[in-house]
Amino acid sequence: MFFKRPKPRELSFSEHLNNLKAAGFEVQPGPQGTTLVTRNRLGALLKEGRDGKPQILDTGIVLGSELAVLTDIGFQKIFLAPSGKRTAALAEHLHALHAFKEDLVEQLGLESLYNESLGTTNEKHLYDRVAGRDTGAARRPWQR
Numbered sequence: 001m002f003f004k005r006p007k008p009r010e011l012s013f014s015e016h017l018n019n020l021k022a023a024g025f026e027v028q029p030g031p032q033g034t035t036l037v038t039r040n041r042l043g044a045l046l047k048e049g050r051d052g053k054p055q056i057l058d059t060g061i062v063l064g065s066e067l068a069v070l071t072d073i074g075f076q077k078i079f080l081a082p083s084g085k086r087t088a089a090l091a092e093h094l095h096a097l098h099a100f101k102e103d104l105v106e107q108l109g110l111e112s113l114y115n116e117s118l119g120t121t122n123e124k125h126l127y128d129r130v131a132g133r134d135t136g137a138a139r140r141p142w143q144r
Contacts, residue, residue: 010053011109012052013052013053016053016054016107017035017037019107020107020108023103023107024039025037025038025039025104025107026038026039030045030046030067031082033047034047035047037104038062039100039103040096041061041062042059042060042062042096042097043059043060043061043062043067044057044058044059044060044067044100044101044104045057045058045067053108053110054108054110056101056105056108059100059101059104060079060097061079061087061093061097063085064081064085066081066082067081068080068081068085068087069122069124070094070097071086071122071124071126072122072125072126073125073126074126076089077089077094077122079093080124
């Protein structure tokens with residue numbers, strides 16, 4: 001006799017958000033059609049993907065009403081908000097952010113990647129050694 005396992009039901013984006021609320025996360029509308037999910041002054045911007053699954057766009061700490069994203073400026077890591085507010089990223093911030101993101105990924109049922117499980121990672125880098133490098137308008141030494 002063969003037993004057929006039931007196919008797991010795919011949750012909608014709104015059902016994922018309801019599960020996050022039940023798990024102790026605060027859910028509110030974010031900028032540009034995103035959803036801001038927060039807990040203990042840490043937050044993430046979520047967006048519904050093409051397949052209906054949630055995507056995590058950014059994670060960081062909440063400064064005022066903005067989400068400040070972890071940014072590497074060459075000699076240290078900071079949290080940088082869209083308005084330009086910044087604060088230094090301390091070790092306790094990074095540990096808390098890492099735990100927050102792991103909890104969020106687990107609650108959403110997303111794939112947990114090995115390199116991200118080792119510690120806090122960031123996508124944003126702003127090095128100040130060459131003016132305009134990060135905007136694509138870097139001036140070379142011979143272009144004075």
